[in-house]
Amino acid sequence: MITTGGLREMSLQRDKITAPGQYPFSIPVLRNFTSLQFHPKVTYLVGENGMGKSTLIEAIAIACGFNAEGGTKNFNFSTVQAHSELHRYIRLIKGPVKPKDGFFLRGESFFNVATNIDEFKDAKLLESYGGKSLHKRSHGEAFWALFMHRFGGKGLYILDEPEAALSPARQMAFLTRMHELIRKDSQFIIATHSPIIMAYPDAVIYELSENGIRPSAYTDTEHYKISHQFINNPQRMLKILLEENG
Template sequence: MSGAGGWDDPRQVRRVQAAGDAAWDPGAWPFALPPVAQLLAEGLELAPGVTFLVGENGSGKSTLVEAIAEAAGLNPEGGSPNALHSTRRTESPLGSMLTLVRGHSARRWGYFLRAETMHGLYTYLESVGTGPRLHEMSHGESFLEVLTERFDQTGFYVMDEPEAALSFTSCLALVDLLARLATAGAQVVCATHSPLLTALPGATILELGEHGFAPVGWEDLALVQHWRGYLDDPRRYLRHVLEEDGRGADG
């Protein structure tokens, strides 16, 4: 047997789908979100390499990546399968309702990196003595340190808006890391608002919205079009925003 799903399938995770015994209220959060409803109804076939989830705030990006990370056995607050820290659970119950169909040669190593819980992850890593004093670094430096030290082998990696901590140059370094991971056979699922990251050659981009989720080309992403328009003429965008709050485009 060969090809997708065969013994030579290189994917760490072939598919994310609802567990056989999962039950939920379709009118309740987060199950009423169209991307979540689509995932539970249809499942999600994951491509090799890097998959980006893109959409407006509230579209369900973080909800999906948190749940996928939890279904993969990763700490929902960030870290590897061995990370045991927990502060306050804020994740939805979706993770307990999903199951992953893994590749035949999949490794159990993985890592979940999410910008909003990095303080707790750093505290945990320092408490168990694994690595440098992350709290003594800048936010961006510590983020890159974790990326380079933990995202270093074939496995399944999940990221939630990693660009939040990174400068333009550091985002380029992250693109290079993602490309090297994909080449080495790792698989990455990343929620992002970054047109820079999503320009990674060969990546799969899923745009989330009221339609659910669907693949889209980088050029057709709404966020790419908005950033192009804004950088071309910031005043055209700011005029509307500042007029709405009564300040006017010129202050």
């Protein structure tokens, strides 16, 4: 999985860790973690809540030089110091070609990114997000403006749950937009719960669980299997769920 640009691999420098029993090193996926190879096009991190997807993707983004709360490498605002110290203990292997564009999206702090853009009062900057304040759009439209206007190609795009504000139709449209950007030499690293978002065929999926991190086929992920079972037989699934709860 070698690419000429973007990220190739990350590894955990265990020799530097002085408190292995403390957060974030106490989370299940890091207990026996050594390294992770990135796909040249798309790398997915999937798994249940609390398994460490956001912690891991946040550390990757900060180690790449992005602001902890999201944005481009030019953003340096901070509202809450809530990120972990994991980025200090990981080593990234990069390709020889430096990406010309990049963005770190965190759904939970995108409001703060939008506020920071408005505070610049820069018409040219605003134009790169569609020419209209992201606060004057719905949450979903703000995300979509980011993908369509700010993401330009030849970039490294690190996304934490991009489906958070997107309808199923927009999630499918996102796959199309992502494909366009990949054809423009872009690389994506995405943490997601969405079976739609994680369906891009030329990718690697890492499933995070109590047992660590393992590569998984799309149809073998828990997210796919549960969604498939529910959509194909909602009456049966609802009967099981509701009867089990009285």
